[in-house]
Structure formats: C-alpha cells, structure tokens
Amino acid sequence: MDVRSLKEDPGLAGSIRELLNLTLSKDFVDRKFFRKITVEDPNFDPRFALACVEGGRVAAAALGVMRTKEPRQVVEQQKSVAWIKALAAVPEAREALKELVGILEGEFVREGKRQVRFSDYASWYLAPGVDLEYDWLLSLLIQSGFRKVGEAVNYEVDMSLFYYPERVKALASELHRRGINIRRASLGERELIGKWVEEKFSPFWRVELEMALAAEDGGVLAAESDGKIVGFSVYGALRPDFFGPIGVDPDARGGGIGTVLLFDTLTLMRGEGVRVATIPWTTHLTFYAQVPGVYRVRSFAVLAKNLP
Structure with a gap:
C-alpha cells in the first residue's frame, strides 16, 4: 500500500478534496472550505493528512489533527486527545482506509495521546461526527474499536x-x-x-x-x-x-x-x-425547528477510542 502524507506530497491535497466530494454524498467541500479545515487551521500538521494512492489515484484519505496552538486556552486541557476530522475512500479501498486509521492511531500514540475522537473538533471541522447515513463509515470505525460518546445534528434550510x-x-x-x-x-x-x-x-x-x-x-x-x-x-x-x-x-x-x-x-x-443555509453541530432541536424552510436534518454520532 502506497501511503503518503501531505508533508511528503503536498500536491495530493486537490485529489483528497475531490475524494471527499465523490465519496461523501452529503458533503460538499469547495477549495476555500478545504483550505479552512486544513492549511488555515493553526493546528494543522501535514504529517497527519494521509492518502493511499492506488493506480495513480487517491483511493482513501484520512485527515488527523492534534490541538497544539489554538485556541491556546485549551491546548493544555486537550493535550491527551487527537482527532480524525475526515475519512473517505472509494468502496474497493475501505480496507485501506481502515489501515490509514491504524497508522494515524500509531502516530498519535507516539505523540503521547491517550484518546482519538471522530470528529468533534472545534473550530475547523468538516462535520461534528459520522453522518448516520454513512453506515459503511460508521461500521468501519466501530470495527476499529471506536464507540459512540455523543450526538449532534445539522439543520439545512432551503432559503427560497x-x-x-x-x-x-x-x-x-x-x-x-x-x-x-x-x-x-x-x-x-x-x-x-x-x-x-x-x-x-x-x-x-x-x-x-x-x-x-x-x-x-x-x-x-x-x-x-x-x-x-x-x-x-x-x-x-x-x-x-x-x-x-x-x-x-x-x-x-x-x-x-x-x-x-x-x-x-x-x-x-x-x-x-x-441558497442553502446550514445550522451545524447542535442539539437544540426545537429552537431551530421554528425556521421556515428547514428541509433536512442530518444526524451524527460522535465517536471516541482510547489509545494504549
């Protein structure tokens, strides 16, 4: 398996973004948003942005992060925690994705982390957890030893x-x-x-x-x-x-x-x-239900795994 980090091959960033869009059907990641959750995140470390390259294309990707800089008020408080903020794979590379998760876990252990979470990483996040409609991804993480520790929803509002x-x-x-x-x-x-x-x-x-x-x-x-x-x-x-x-x-x-x-x-x-407003990462269901135009509620499971 050919695994590369963005530190080793920064040119893969565009292919990782494309993979997110083509394999996560409910998510839409434009260039500006991708920069926000990667290089513009002050805690971003390209060593923890991994891609599996097969046949000249990125077939699986995992974006990990540790909070090392911002917000500075919580760096010490969260020093034992790491996050996986995004996972994606074409169907035939899901086993490779599981291996990427394992590689990230090993890197986090070497950094002294005691827990890895998916994916309640404020304030530079793709989603607050695993969308329950991504049942394959939820199953992959559960099989990898993750357990549910929380939940959240996104409201989507048709502004017309x-x-x-x-x-x-x-x-x-x-x-x-x-x-x-x-x-x-x-x-x-x-x-x-x-x-x-x-x-x-x-x-x-x-x-x-x-x-x-x-x-x-x-x-x-x-x-x-x-x-x-x-x-x-x-x-x-x-x-x-x-x-x-x-x-x-x-x-x-x-x-x-x-x-x-x-x-x-x-x-x-x-x-x-x-055109479509997103009210992300909330548990205040009745407050936002009053908004005219709400047409979709995405449900997420927040997962965590204790590391050795």
Whole structure:
C-alpha cells in the first residue's frame, strides 16, 4: 500500500478534496472550505493528512489533527486527545482506509495521546461526527474499536422558502420597546465582543466569531441592553452558508433575544445570496425547528477510542 502524507506530497491535497466530494454524498467541500479545515487551521500538521494512492489515484484519505496552538486556552486541557476530522475512500479501498486509521492511531500514540475522537473538533471541522447515513463509515470505525460518546445534528434550510414571520417581527418590536438593540458588530469590536463570548460560552466560539468578523461574506450581530452585550450570533465563519454560533446571556434568556438574532442573521445570509443555509453541530432541536424552510436534518454520532 502506497501511503503518503501531505508533508511528503503536498500536491495530493486537490485529489483528497475531490475524494471527499465523490465519496461523501452529503458533503460538499469547495477549495476555500478545504483550505479552512486544513492549511488555515493553526493546528494543522501535514504529517497527519494521509492518502493511499492506488493506480495513480487517491483511493482513501484520512485527515488527523492534534490541538497544539489554538485556541491556546485549551491546548493544555486537550493535550491527551487527537482527532480524525475526515475519512473517505472509494468502496474497493475501505480496507485501506481502515489501515490509514491504524497508522494515524500509531502516530498519535507516539505523540503521547491517550484518546482519538471522530470528529468533534472545534473550530475547523468538516462535520461534528459520522453522518448516520454513512453506515459503511460508521461500521468501519466501530470495527476499529471506536464507540459512540455523543450526538449532534445539522439543520439545512432551503432559503427560497425562508421568511421572517409576523410573530418574530412582533418579538423584535417588543425588544426595541424594552431597550434591547440588535446591531451589526464591526471588526474593531473583535476584542470587546470576543472576550464576552469567551467568558460566557467558550474560546471555540470566540475563534469562530473572529473568523466571521474577518470574512468578506460573514458577520456578527450583537444584542445590547443598557450598553451591555446580552447576546450574539455569527454567520460565515467556516464557510458562507454556515450559521452560528449563537448565544444569549443566561440572565437575559426567555425574552425572545435568541429568536430575533436567529431570524435577523438568516435574513443577512439570504441577502448574501446563500441558497442553502446550514445550522451545524447542535442539539437544540426545537429552537431551530421554528425556521421556515428547514428541509433536512442530518444526524451524527460522535465517536471516541482510547489509545494504549
């Protein structure tokens, strides 16, 4: 088996991306998104991006990662964990893919890792886990010793069916009456809002907020009350069609801020020309079910395996 890493043969990157698209039927990885989850990931190490080459083509690929740089606040906390963020293979090379998984596991053990996970790797991820419709991939990982440790869903919204309901307009008016203002944040507020998001939620969400502020086709909304931030929402962080994260201060929940942020942000995405919006990696099923145009819910299993 001819196994090469992107460190050894960086020219294989395009073929790996093509393989992801042609073998993972629910996923669509354009060049920009592929760069986001590989070379633009500050933790990316080309030694852990593996390809099996057969007959002059990439037949199987595995993208592994360890968190070594960002977010710096969690590097020490996650020092014993590694991730496989993507796996792909043509049907006749699935045994070769299993071998690639084993090679990655061996590399991670040598790096001192005690667990490998698939694929809840924030903030530069393809998917939050194994899509349950990829039954062959789920079976391959289970046979390799992985076990389910969590679950998540992606909502997909047909934006030709999306609209801003009257009930949400009434909520927005009520928020305005109560002195709660929802506005677009500027790049100059990156530190102010980013610090608030990190303190209230997580450093991962801060990373994605900063990505969106810097993106040409992304953005951030902030909800304010009495000059203080009480909520935020993001779009276009990893890719233009991605919504989120979104969060409201626990002390300000229950009054409609989250719902208005949700609909205002999706309206901005519609204005950007997003055809299908993805609300990724969530367990908040009822909150997002209120969005007109939801036409698909992808279910994922998060898997993990303890290493020797």
